[in-house]
Amino acid sequence: MTLTDIAPAGTAENVQSDDADVGAPTTIYVCITCRRPDDPEDAPRPGAALAMLTASAAQGRGVKVRRVRCLANCKRGCSAAVRRDGAWTYVFGDLDPASAGTALVEGALLFAGATDGLMPWRGRPEALKRGLIARVPPIDFVEEAE
Amino acid sequence: MTLTDIAPAGTAENVQSDDADVGAPTTIYVCITCRRPDDPEDAPRPGAALAMLTASAAQGRGVKVRRVRCLANCKRGCSAAVRRDGAWTYVFGDLDPASAGTALVEGALLFAGATDGLMPWRGRPEALKRGLIARVPPIDFVEEAE
Numbered sequence: 001m002t003l004t005d006i007a008p009a010g011t012a013e014n015v016q017s018d019d020a021d022v023g024a025p026t027t028i029y030v031c032i033t034c035r036r037p038d039d040p041e042d043a044p045r046p047g048a049a050l051a052m053l054t055a056s057a058a059q060g061r062g063v064k065v066r067r068v069r070c071l072a073n074c075k076r077g078c079s080a081a082v083r084r085d086g087a088w089t090y091v092f093g094d095l096d097p098a099s100a101g102t103a104l105v106e107g108a109l110l111f112a113g114a115t116d117g118l119m120p121w122r123g124r125p126e127a128l129k130r131g132l133i134a135r136v137p138p139i140d141f142v143e144e145a146e
Numbered sequence: 147m148t149l150t151d152i153a154p155a156g157t158a159e160n161v162q163s164d165d166a167d168v169g170a171p172t173t174i175y176v177c178i179t180c181r182r183p184d185d186p187e188d189a190p191r192p193g194a195a196l197a198m199l200t201a202s203a204a205q206g207r208g209v210k211v212r213r214v215r216c217l218a219n220c221k222r223g224c225s226a227a228v229r230r231d232g233a234w235t236y237v238f239g240d241l242d243p244a245s246a247g248t249a250l251v252e253g254a255l256l257f258a259g260a261t262d263g264l265m266p267w268r269g270r271p272e273a274l275k276r277g278l279i280a281r282v283p284p285i286d287f288v289e290e291a292e
Contacts (some may be wrong), residue, residue, distance in 0.1 A: 029283055032290070066289035072281045081282040089235060091280040134219045134237040134280055136227040137175055143212035144178070 023112030034077030169258030180223030
């Protein structure tokens with residue numbers, strides 16, 4: 001691979017494989033145990049559907065998707081978290097299992113291209129604005145004065 | 147320092163300095179911008195008070211405390227996050243600024259001593275059970291099957 005093969009950060013049009021370089025590697029963790037309060041415990045969980053659709057939306061776009069049992073955001077599922085090493089971590093909730101997969105991948109790509117370690121607000125999919133639950137600074141974060 | 151100087155993980159009785167070895171290093175990030183819905187915007191923020199009391203409770207116990215402007219858990223402040231490199235990350239909310247500092251330090255010490263990278267539920271201070279907002283797996287997390 002040469003430098004000219006690398007797609008500009010945040011755009012995925014030219015990306016052909018899961019290892020595509022779209023900026024810093026990001027990972028989406030989708031909670032597969034999330035369900036709505038009225039859903040039966042033993043039925044297929046909306047969280048599992050969201051995980052499947054997110055993995056499908058991420059195909060060939062340079063974003064990893066991992067399934068996880070419980071992100072402890074049970075009151076506001078479906079839930080997912082987006083991580084990038086050395087950058088902030090984001091937790092999202094109130095996600096619609098049918099549509100949020102695409103939003104999560106778009107958000108992860110936007111995040112991958114950020115130069116300040118923050119997921120940009122501008123251009124962030126609506127579901128990741130409305131559904132922001134929390135964000136956590138990177139481990140080497142220097143504290144902010146009041 | 148010799149091996150016999152190292153306090154058992156999770157206990158802090160013999161710890162004399164901030165660098166004390168109490169297990170894996172943990173960091174508490176306290177949101178200093180948190181306020182209750184009715185608090186004026188320009189008054190001293192409860193979050194800032196919580197940060198001060200947490201730092202004071204952590205003194206000499208081997209836990210780092212960092213102030214951060216906004217963990218995006220604004221609806222359920224006061225807020226704090228606890229991180230340990232290579233382990234899960236925890237976000238807590240609905241924290242009482244007057245009392246949660248001690249709970250956060252106790253929780254961080256419990257977490258530091260855990261061998262599985264998870265903050266134990268047993269022995270975890272009540273405020274960190276009730277106030278659990280979300281948890282996020284470490285970056286090298288292997289996905290869980292359904």
